[in-house]
Amino acid sequence: MSTEVKETAAPEQGTERRINMIEAINEALDITMSRDDDIVIMGEDVGYFGGVFRCTAGLQEKYGKSRVFDTPISECGIIAAAVGMGAYGLRPVPEIQFADYIYPGLDQLISEAARLRYRSAGEYIAPMTVRSPFGGGIFGGQTHSQSPEAIFAHVSGLKTVIPATPYDAKGLLISCIEDNDPVIFFEPKRIYNGPFSGYYDKPVQPWKKFEASIVPEGYYKIPLGKARLATEGEELTILAYGTMVHVVEAVCAEKGVEADILDLRTIVPLDIEAIEESVKKTGRCLIVHEATRTAGFGAELSALVTERCFYHLEAPIERVTGFDTPYPHSLEWAYFPGPIRIGEALDKILSE
């Protein structure tokens, strides 16, 4: 790669600027684009309009139409063009408007982007970051709520990253864009504007009320493959990512459970050391994700914890997940792995 990275000013020390996740993502894109002329953004409605969630707002005006542009409604074409651009030497950041619509691009992701470095023995690479809003809790019904991360975790050659806070969203996205491997960056759209407790009948608190929305203005990175200890506790370990980090935090706070809540941040490659360390300390493990249960990423986590921490476990590993059904519309809150389902699992795992 002949990428020339430009210097940007160091972040101001002690800034207490608070922004939401959308603004954090927009800043990550802006900063990386200003540092590297080879970064291009493309996707449906990302250009002039600035994206249906506003994540790319203002970027076309700032960087021009040849670097930020709208595409035909063709996920296959978007991903494929990004693979070709990567082969040329660009660093594309394609957007798929909803993770539910990533499937037409799957052949290009699984058969091409993920395998290109391997099959060409490093001659060609696909240094692309596919951004896509994912997850439920917004009355999105079947096709605006899915969490397909397990499909990507199963593909050798892809990295999958899911932020849970504005601070992480910016630092992780910058890392993804600068990474030379293809990365799927899933943005939990439920928490774009504020963390979600799982209590859907309570008003949403905006990000600015939370410390994780303190985001430095300048360039910083959060390494891929490193989990974040969201809260520290001795009673059990909870493995979660995305929206569910905030839901389990709220449930634990309400029930007075003191848990190590590990926000995995990257599911491939996984921070196995952090998981082992925590489970060996607590002896109990609860896994929580929105995605459907069977062959979900929780199954992989459960298997790994069993293999590596078996003699430290004092109770069976529990999984709290979405049900094995398509994501329903009217019955969303019966489907969503909310406080009652999590509370029940906590009671069970702590009573063993």
Added chain:
Amino acid sequence: MADRPPSEGDRAAGKAGDNRPALSLHVPEPKFRPGDTVDFSHIDVPEAGAQARPDEACDPHQMQDLAFGLVRVLGEDNKAHGPWDPKLDPETLRTMLGHMAMTRAFDERMFRGQRQGKTSFYMKCTGEEATSVSASMALAADDMVFPSYRQQGILIQRGYPMIEMINQIYSNKGDKLKGRQLPIMYSSREHSFFSISGNLATQTPQAVGWAMASAIKGDSRIAATWVGEGSTAEGDFHSACLFAAVYNAPVILNVVNNQWAISSFSGFAGAERSTFAARGVGYGIASLRVDGNDPLACYAAELWAANRARANAGPTLIEFFSYRAEGHSTSDDPSGYRSAQEREEWPLGDPVMRLKNHLIELGEWDEERQEKMDLEAAEHVKKVTKEAEANGILGHGLHHPFRTMFEDVFEELPWHLKEQSEQAIRERETKFPGGLDL
């Protein structure tokens, strides 16, 4: 459950509910099956030189006739005719003939190598040499090509070392792709030849993306991609055409219509109703249908398209109308689905013979020199094959070290692949204590 249609019995008894005619499904059927007498007189072969050659910057809508016609240069008289005659000098024509002959000699030897058990798989391009060699000669060496698996002629034309091709086919210790890829899935960044994928048509929108990148950077290089007519049925081909048209990408979409996709004739890709070049018209892409067994026409069409792309006048779709003279691959027996007569009756002849006869007609070649050239090509391939065999043949133990299986999945080896790599090495040590390269 779906609504149940009336049964034949119901219809016979007049219980179908109405008197509308019964619908019937059309399933295309090739004209000839094994044992049939072949008659290709239904194929319209226009006179060489009769086709107009529009300006390279013309509006795609002025090209509709060319999308349904057939651009030809070499006539029955072995002379070059008309406005598409690229007027190549005899030396260039001999070079073209030499690359095509070498491609054919290479195919012969590698096919035999597979039959001898030296590798698992091979695919010939017999009869289609002009669609890669001649077309590739019209491009600059640094124009990026995104081929399918039947364009080995491009590598030969671009001077890719033949030993690298054979090392790859044998998956031996000299294989630059480290034995990871099925034979013939070459890759050479140095020769601007994109990594071949087994997944059909995926390269077509990638080529468009590459061309878009070249345009984004204000580069002067263009991209060209090749796809078989069968694979144009894939959604990727639609994406490629659409993105090429929308962004006016400097790309050439070459469709090699060799009439067959394994056992399925081109009708299953839509050939009964239209030409493949005609699809370009629908997207607003300049489109040419070309005699794919006419090396001069192939060269001229590719050059026209390259000039168009270089002038920012946009993409071109070229259908090379040709015939797959051999089986699909070493795993295929075409006598199970088509008449053996097809090859001999093919109205557009053989590209190597046509160019040879043209050179002879020009007084620049003779049968003796042709014979000598064919012999030298066969000897060259034989010699290089021997050199490659010193690096090993498939399954005979000379391959890349075991640990390399885990490399290049990612830029860096993550923990889980480190663990699996260690496991593979342990297994190897158990099987061959103290021996063999790990």
